[in-house]
Amino acid sequence: MSRIRTDLLVIGAGSGGLSVAAGAAQMGADVTLLEGGKMGGDCLNHGCVPSKALLASGKAAHALGAGEVYGIGRAVPQVDYAAAQAHVAGVIAQIAPHDSQDRFEGLGVRVIRAWGRFTGPREVEAGGHVIVARRVVIAAGSSPMVPPIPGLGDVPYLTNETIFDLRERPEHLLVVGGGPIGVEMAQAHRRLGCRVTVIEGKRALPADDPETAAVALDRLRAEGVEIAEDAMVSRVGGTAGEIEVATEDGRRFTGTHLLLAAGRQPNIDGLNLPGAGIETTRAGIRVDARLRTTNRRVYAIGDVTGGLQFTHVAGYQAGVVIRSALFGLPARAGTAHIPWVTYTEPELAQVGLTEAQARAAHGDRLEVVRFPYAETDRAVAERKTEGLIKVMVRRGRPVGVSVVGAQAGEIANLWALVLANGLKMKHVAAMVSPYPTLGEISKRAAGAYFSPRLFDSKLVRRVVRLVQRWLP
Template identity: 70%
Template sequence: MEQIKTDLLVIGAGSGGLSVAAGAVQMGADVVLLEGHLMGGDCLNFGCVPSKALLASGKVAHAQAHASAFGVADVVPQVDYAAAKDHVADVIAQIEPNDSVERFEGLGVRVIKEYGAFTGPNTVQAGAHSITARRIVIATGSSPMVPPIPGLADVPYLTNETLFELRDKPAHLLIIGGGPIGLEMAQAHRRLGCEVTVIEGDKALGRDDPEMAAFVLQALRDEGVQIEENALAERISGTAGAITVAAKDGRSFTGSHLLVAVGRKPNIDTLNLSAAGIDHTGRGITVDDSLRTSNRKVYAIGDVTGGAQFTHVAGYHAGVIIRSALFGMPAKQRTDHIPHATYTDPELAQIGLTESAAREKYGDRLEVVRFDLHHNDRLIAERKAKGLIKVMVVKGRPVGVSIAGHQAGEHINLWALVLANKMKMGQVAAMVSPYPTVGEIGKRAAGAYFSPRLFDNTKIKRVVRFVQRWLP
């Protein structure tokens, strides 16, 4: 057994763990990184990257079939599903070197390709290595949750970890779960020529603003995605090519393939957390606002903490704990400035409070500013002028923004800057956007906030009339 002593041990080479390891080693710390599976974690190999690549294939096919509005003949796209998956693999391969063992060893990180398990408060065993560290960061992420639906274990099913290995195009894809993953893959497969049925036990996109979610869901339905809400899966039966999902209310759905996309579970089962005195629940490892566990030498970041499960959250967490673990400086996480997006077409993005949550918190102090995207000239030119931005404002300061429409995930970036720095609507209104850009919608929303204050204000009108009388 090799005995290793180090300043910082990082368990897990997903986006959060890699950010911690890279930052720490370049600041002079001695760093050991453990990864028993794939470098880059879920995001690179099974999640963000491959899903967006497959969505891109679907967008190209959809554009070919809907080109006549631009003076170009519609054509029936000739989809090669296996080639689309080759595109996905190529995208992963282009990004992979950034997350590779070679790159991190080149930075000075010692990478050990083994899973780790605690043997004491600050000691972890990984294969033939026993590692003692001053500080330890758990960044093991999460895995697809497979619900205990009767019959599921007896039929072939896919998760996001196996979907991208599929080479034969599904004739009819059933998807259990109407969240972002389920709906993104529903639209991608529909545009690539599959029949698709989404089976959701509650409301699809139920965690988002209902008005915005309804807009996105209608767009998917218009493309032919069958979305069945309040259809709690009760039993699954059949064989490969003919799988049936029976809902509790008596509805039944049959398809050729089944994708399970009902949520995530933390990767903690093999860590032996009790040996290190680390508290946890079924949702994940318990941490405080500094991302410390009940063991003060151990931090946990990203999905494994059971909070918001986004790659950018893990990256943000990495920055928080680097300040604490390396420099001993107090650092706490915030959640009010964390955006998220669903990358369907149209997209759906949110930061801060939704309208209903803001009304509950602020009552009559809340103003909701709306700007319809059909007023944006660039979107009109590109025939994408559908959607809405809503900004929740209290005393001139945005507390939440919801956007549904073309490139909503891009436009939430402006508001992420605004909320992170506690800026006011006046600062957004002062911005000059080039014309014509889709990005003008942020400034136009700020303008919609000030318009009634300027143009419907009788006092201002009196002042203007008075000044005009005296101007030479």
């Protein structure tokens, strides 16, 4: 085996690992990157990119039959499912060069296409090499969890890693799991002409605010998606084309295809983490606020840590690790300002704490401000009035924002900036928002926060009357 010495070894070429490798190499570090699968990881090949591309196909099909409110006659979409999936593949191919081995080697990164295994605290074997690193970053991502459901091993099933390989449209797609992956794929396939049933053991979209999640789920139901909640799967049976899912309460669901969207598990098997003195929990690799493992020379970021499993979180954590590993700065990762979005229509976005979390943390000191899309002129003009924004405020400072409605993810960007920088409601109120835009709803929410303080205040009224007496 050849022996390689490097400043920084990055295990995993997904979004987090690529961000670390690119940043560190361009700042002068000797960087080695390991990837045994596809460059770009889950996000590019099986997750964010293909799912949004398929949702775009579904949105285009849905629009053809939803024009009557604008005075446009209804049209029946002619869906070519194979062509829609080809569109997905084309989007992946267009983005792939940005994450490619050639690009990263061009940045000066040593790329080894092999799986790695720790053989010591700073030593990893991979592809016929022994790599000794000053620092190691584990960014190996996660994979779809396959729950131990009786009978599952005897029937064909799909995951997010295989559903984009389909070229024949499912007649009736059964989705086990009502999280973001499950509901996004449910709406996309329903709009592409499939019957769809979502089977969720508890509450669908459980991580989101129940009030805003209900708006998105109601739309899915109105479009024909069956959503069965409190339906814990007890058994799966049948054959290809005729699959049955049974639940503990006696319900039975039959469909042609089965998609498992019941969670993720960290890709840590095979790394020999104990051999490097790295502890794990049930969720993933144990890390501290600086994202260091119990081996202080090894960091872990992204899905392998078992925290918030989003591409942008891994990218954010990559920046924390670069400041710590390259410059020795005491950089720490937080979650209070992290946004996430479920890309159904309407979109569902969250920044920071939900209302329930905020009330648990701040009690009676919390104020909740709501403002509906229906009172936003651009939303009225485009007939996209379902939804609302709600802002959780403590002493004038937002601690969480929930948005459901058209372009909720775009609206959340402003609030991500506000929370990340500790800004107050007065800063949002001072913003001049172009009229008419959907983003104006943020300023209107800030106005709703201040209105009672200005217009319902006896003190303000007295001051105004006094000033008016003395003004020339």
